[in-house]
Amino acid sequence: MSKFSWIVFKKEIIDIFRDKKTIITSIILPIVIFPIIALAMGGGMKDSFDPSIPSPIAIVGGENELTEHINSIENLEIIDTDEPEKLLEELDVHAYLVIPENFDEMIENSEIQEIEVHYDPSSQKSGLAFSKIKDVIETMKIEKTKQKLDELNIDSKILDLVPVKPVEIEKDNGGIGMMMMSMILPMLIAIYAAVGGIPAAVDLGAGEKERQTLEPLLTTNASRNALIMGKYFAVVVAGILGTIASLLGFSLASIISPEFYGQAAGLPILNVLLMGVFALLICGVFSALELLVSFYARNFKEAQTYLTPFTFIVLIPAYFTMFLDGKLIPEIYIHIPILNTISILKELLIGVINIPHILMVFGWGVVYVAIALFLVNKMIHKEKVVFRN
Amino acid sequence: MIELKELTKQFKEIKAVDSLSFNVKKGEILGLLGENGAGKTTTLRLLATMLKPTSGTAIIDGCDLVKDSNLVRSKIGILFGGETGLYDRLTAYENIAYFGELNGMSKTEIKNRIDKLAKLLDMEEYINRRVGKFSKGMKQKVAIARSIVHNPEIMFLDEPTSGLDVSAVKVVHDFIIELKKEGKTIVFSSHSMKEVEKLCERVAIIHKGKLQVQDSLINLKEKYPENDLEEIFLKKVGGNNE
Numbered sequence: 001m002s003k004f005s006w007i008v009f010k011k012e013i014i015d016i017f018r019d020k021k022t023i024i025t026s027i028i029l030p031i032v033i034f035p036i037i038a039l040a041m042g043g044g045m046k047d048s049f050d051p052s053i054p055s056p057i058a059i060v061g062g063e064n065e066l067t068e069h070i071n072s073i074e075n076l077e078i079i080d081t082d083e084p085e086k087l088l089e090e091l092d093v094h095a096y097l098v099i100p101e102n103f104d105e106m107i108e109n110s111e112i113q114e115i116e117v118h119y120d121p122s123s124q125k126s127g128l129a130f131s132k133i134k135d136v137i138e139t140m141k142i143e144k145t146k147q148k149l150d151e152l153n154i155d156s157k158i159l160d161l162v163p164v165k166p167v168e169i170e171k172d173n174g175g176i177g178m179m180m181m182s183m184i185l186p187m188l189i190a191i192y193a194a195v196g197g198i199p200a201a202v203d204l205g206a207g208e209k210e211r212q213t214l215e216p217l218l219t220t221n222a223s224r225n226a227l228i229m230g231k232y233f234a235v236v237v238a239g240i241l242g243t244i245a246s247l248l249g250f251s252l253a254s255i256i257s258p259e260f261y262g263q264a265a266g267l268p269i270l271n272v273l274l275m276g277v278f279a280l281l282i283c284g285v286f287s288a289l290e291l292l293v294s295f296y297a298r299n300f301k302e303a304q305t306y307l308t309p310f311t312f313i314v315l316i317p318a319y320f321t322m323f324l325d326g327k328l329i330p331e332i333y334i335h336i337p338i339l340n341t342i343s344i345l346k347e348l349l350i351g352v353i354n355i356p357h358i359l360m361v362f363g364w365g366v367v368y369v370a371i372a373l374f375l376v377n378k379m380i381h382k383e384k385v386v387f388r389n
Numbered sequence: 390m391i392e393l394k395e396l397t398k399q400f401k402e403i404k405a406v407d408s409l410s411f412n413v414k415k416g417e418i419l420g421l422l423g424e425n426g427a428g429k430t431t432t433l434r435l436l437a438t439m440l441k442p443t444s445g446t447a448i449i450d451g452c453d454l455v456k457d458s459n460l461v462r463s464k465i466g467i468l469f470g471g472e473t474g475l476y477d478r479l480t481a482y483e484n485i486a487y488f489g490e491l492n493g494m495s496k497t498e499i500k501n502r503i504d505k506l507a508k509l510l511d512m513e514e515y516i517n518r519r520v521g522k523f524s525k526g527m528k529q530k531v532a533i534a535r536s537i538v539h540n541p542e543i544m545f546l547d548e549p550t551s552g553l554d555v556s557a558v559k560v561v562h563d564f565i566i567e568l569k570k571e572g573k574t575i576v577f578s579s580h581s582m583k584e585v586e587k588l589c590e591r592v593a594i595i596h597k598g599k600l601q602v603q604d605s606l607i608n609l610k611e612k613y614p615e616n617d618l619e620e621i622f623l624k625k626v627g628g629n630n631e
Contacts, residue, residue, distance in 0.1 A: 007490045011479070018478040018519075212474035216535065219437045219467050220491035221459070383440055 001233065004222035008230025012204055016238055022199040026238060030192065030246035038253035051075055055129035056092065058084035061099030065107070066115070069140055070097075076132055088118060094129030095119035107144060181254070182326055186345035187318040188246055189275065190338065193283040194314040196242025197235040198290055198307050204231045205294025206303035214386065224380045228291070232376065235291055239283040271348040274358065278348075281365030282341045286310065288372030292379050298388055318342055326350040334360050337368060390415040390543065390574040391436070395445035396454075398431050398598075405431040407598035408445065413574055413591075418565065420589035421578040422622055428598035429578040430469075433545045436576065437467050450542060463492065466541035468532060468549045468561075477521035481512060481531045484520060485538050492539035499538070506534040509567070510560075526557040533564045544568060546577045550584065562588065582618040594622060 001009065016022055054077040059067055070076055081087055084096035098116035100106065106113045117133050120126040146156040208214040217227060290307055297303035317339040324333075326346035333343045334357055344361045347354055379385050391413040398406040406428045413419045423429045434440045436447055438458040447454040449461045475484050482503055489499035507516045510530040515523070520531055536544070546565065550558045565588050568575060579585050585592055586606065593603040602609075606618070613621050 004491060007487070011476075011483075011487050014483070015476060015478050211476070212470060213476065215434075215437075215439060215469050216467055216474060216488065217491070218439045219462055219465060220488060221463055221493045222491045223459075387434075387440070 001229065002226050004226035005230040005233070008222065008227055009233045012200075012231055012234035013237060015203070016200050016234060019199075019203065022203070022238065025199050026196055026242040027245045030196075030242060031249040031252070034246070034249035034253035035256055038257040051128065051132065055094045055125065055132055057129055057133065058087060058093045058096035059099060060084055060096060061103065062101055064099060064103040066097075066099055066103060066137070066140060070133075070136055073132075073136055076129075076136070085118070088120060088126070091120070091123060091125065094123070094126045095133055097133060110148065182346055182349050183322050185250065185349055186342045187322060188250060189243060189279050189345055190282055190318055190342045191311070191314050192243040192246040193239055193279040194286040194338075195239075195311050196246075197239030197283065197287045198310065200238035201235045201287065201290035201294045202300060202303045202307065204235060205291050206297040206300050207294075209295075209297075209388075210299045218386070225377055228376055228380045232288055232291055232373070235287040236280075236283055239287050240280065243279050243283065268351065271351060271353070274353075275345055275348050278341050278344055278361065278365065281362070281369060282338070284369040285337075285365070285372045286314075288369070288376045292372070292376045295376075295379060296385050296388065314338060321346065327352060329357070335364065337364070340364060391447060391449050391576065393432075393436075393445070393447045396432070396435060396442055396447055397444045398428075398435055398440060399443040404598050406435060406442075409595065409598070409600055410445075411593045411600055411603045413576055415574050416569075416572045417591060418569055418575040418577055418589045420585035420592040421576055421595065422580065422582075422585060422592050423578070423595040424580065427595050429595065430547050431598075432595070433467075433469070433547045433576065433578055437465060437545050438462055463539075464541055465543045465545060466536040466539065467545045467547070468536045469545075469547040470549070470551060475520045475528055475531055475535070478519060480519050481516045481523075481527075481534075484531055485535045488535045489538040494539055502538055502540065503534070506538065510534055510564075525554060526560055529553065529557045529560050533561070537568070542573060544573055544575045546575060548578055548580070550579070550581070582622060586618050592618075 052075055054075050056077045056079045057070075058079050058081050059070070061067070067078075071078060079087065079093050081093070084093060087093040088096055096118050098118070100113050100115075103113060103115075115137060117130055117137075119130040142159075145159065149156045149158070208217065218224065290310065293306045293310075294303045297306055317336070321333070321339060321342045324343065324346060326349065329343045329347060334340050340361045344357055347357060393410050393412070396406055396409045397404065409428075409432060411419075421429050421432065431440065435442055436449065436454065438454065438461055442455060446456075450464050452460040452464070454461055476487075479487070485503050485506070486499050489502065494502070503516070507513045510533060512527070512530050512534065515527060520528060523531070549561050549565075553561065562584075565575065565577065569588075577585070577589060589606065591603065591605045592609070594601040604612075609618070609621055613624070
């Protein structure tokens with residue numbers, strides 16, 4: 001960085017950090033938004049999916065062995081009612097069973113009986129109650145069958161002649177949390193690295209025009225290239241801070257709701273560092289492009305309008321790769337801008353170090369940064385752009 | 390000190406500045422007069438190296454405008470428009486110091502110069518406050534200090550009083566008179582005849598990018614004894630106003 005670029009960079013960083021609007025949108029918001037989502041989703045999920053919370057159910061049919069058995073289960077609460085259907089509609093009970101009157105007798109006589117379980121499939125709570133009831137009936141069914149087989153002197157193992165033993169290739173792959181994280185985190189890093197610098201870019205380009213500070217700047221000893229490079233590095237720093245803030249928010253969210261967001265703590269440091277490098281590259285490209293658009297705009301408002309699509313430019317490939325398996329990245333993705341960075345982040349996140357992929361995406365990243373910087377430097381010399389207002 | 394040689398600037402089909410040639414002597418204030426769109430701002434932007442001439446050039450303190458634009462920039466200061474163009478989140482000191490640094494001054498030089506300017510422009514009370522909530526007059530003083538922090542020999546002032554209230558206008562006028570006392574060379578554009586009469590020794594009247602007349606106020610009044618400057622201006626511009 002030249003002497004004059006450094007002077008501009010220092011001034012812009014001070015200016016950015018004194019701008020409450022930028023601090024709120026680029027730093028505070030990303031830190032708090034994910035924990036809030038985690039709290040909201042965590043609360044809702046706990047309520048809907050926690051099997052330890054008793055599900056209210058009703059039973060139609062007299063006293064029998066199954067009713068007694070259900071009564072002894074802690075996570076099912078039997079509600080006494082004559083209108084189970086109505087209660088289910090209002091979800092005052094989450095499910096109800098219809099057990100035949102002479103159930104015990106029929107079981108004793110080995111007569112096959114159906115038990116109706118009424119539930120609302122559109123309700124998660126009702127679905128959970130149904131699963132619990134089904135588990136209870138299954139357990140009872142197995143016990144009863146075993147008893148019958150014992151009475152007939154038949155080994156009950158006959159019921160499970162070909163048992164299936166699931167063996168996972170990795171002992172701890174993080175389960176659903178890791179899957180969610182590999183879906184969300186690369187997208188998040190790419191989006192924040194790309195758009196985190198927008199508020200700063202708007203202020204540093206179009207803001208100079210609107211404040212009428214650009215003209216005096218252009219008559220100082222600093223060359224236009226030095227001015228633009230100082231501003232460019234300031235936008236990159238703002239973008240990186242935004243990315244760090246969003247990752248901090250994500251980390252807080254994964255502490256609040258680890259079962260949903262997963263944990264990245266186990267990632268090797270090399271993978272984390274490489275992820276940082278790729279985030280920096282994407283930030284480097286977008287910072288230059290945002291500055292370019294911002295300088296082209298006549299004023300603040302115009303710059304904000306022009307820069308809005310940038311979020312979608314990143315969102316589209318981000319969604320495209322959301323369900324992509326990190327271990328099966330198609331080769332062509334490595335050569336497509338943005339898509340390649342998200343793909344490599346996905347690989348790194350699940351612990352894959354694919355050297356050819358890393359080198360290629362890094363190479364492309366450097367090329368994109370160089371092109372973007374060339375364009376922004378070219379643009380600052382264009383009178384039509386600089387004096388467009 | 391300043392000599393324009395057939396200076397021309399063309400934007401697509403429009404010649405904003407058309408073969409403009411005039412000169413400004415060392416230590417004088419030249420009033421650049423013209424209607425809106427006459428080419429005053431473009432001329433000053435060219436002289437301040439913000440725009441590149443389509444053809445022609447100017448020699449500023451011995452430096453060619455086209456070939457030595459970096460050198461030219463180190464010799465000039467600008468104050469463009471009534472809007473002050475300051476960074477609201479920086480203090481007055483920081484605003485001025487930023488431009489001092491960008492003009493290659495050392496930290497000590499900047500401090501000494503700002504101390505002097507703060508005293509001169511009566512800004513000591515608020516020099517370390519952020520400029521966001523300053524009055525127009527206070528902002529104008531900061532903008533003035535910023536434009537001369539590097540003590541340039543030549544100043545380009547483009548309608549520096551437009552949109553300002555009476556007290557802010559006085560600040561600018563006093564500043565220009567002070568510059569004159571210091572022997573600075575000034576090109577001052579305005580469409581206020583009274584302002585020009587008050588501050589300038591010579592005027593250049595331009596219309597549609599072309600020079601109509603360049604002469605001292607005394608000579609003009611001798612040539613047109615029955616008219617004031619406003620009438621002289623209208624006579625020079627009006628005849629070509631098609």
